[in-house]
Amino acid sequence: MAVKKAFEEADIYVSPNLLAEYRDIPLELEAEGKITRLQLEALITGIAAFVANAMLVSPRKPVTLCRDEKDNMILECCLEAKAVFLLTGDKDLLDIKKLPFDLNILTPLEFLKRT
Numbered sequence: 001m002a003v004k005k006a007f008e009e010a011d012i013y014v015s016p017n018l019l020a021e022y023r024d025i026p027l028e029l030e031a032e033g034k035i036t037r038l039q040l041e042a043l044i045t046g047i048a049a050f051v052a053n054a055m056l057v058s059p060r061k062p063v064t065l066c067r068d069e070k071d072n073m074i075l076e077c078c079l080e081a082k083a084v085f086l087l088t089g090d091k092d093l094l095d096i097k098k099l100p101f102d103l104n105i106l107t108p109l110e111f112l113k114r115t
Helices: 002-009 016-031 037-052 069-081 108-113
Strands: 085-087 104-106
Touching (some): 016 069
């Protein structure tokens, strides 16, 4: 629901680093036995649909604000895209209280509740 609303109301952005993550993580999950082949195929199909509707940005400024360093690439993408919202369930991102740029970090449910 939140993804559908986001596509209807906002622009979606990805970066080359995020695309690499979207490629690698599903394969790692399957290799580790955490998902089945069928789940892998469904996940890849969903990611492909998401990426097909997204705009590519190439971040130029490094960001080092998140306690999980791997999540900084998400903030870099948001900064470059001048994003208004970041929808996530990631606690490390949700716990960030102050950013040096305008960005509202929300859970999907919080985004859905917005009018």
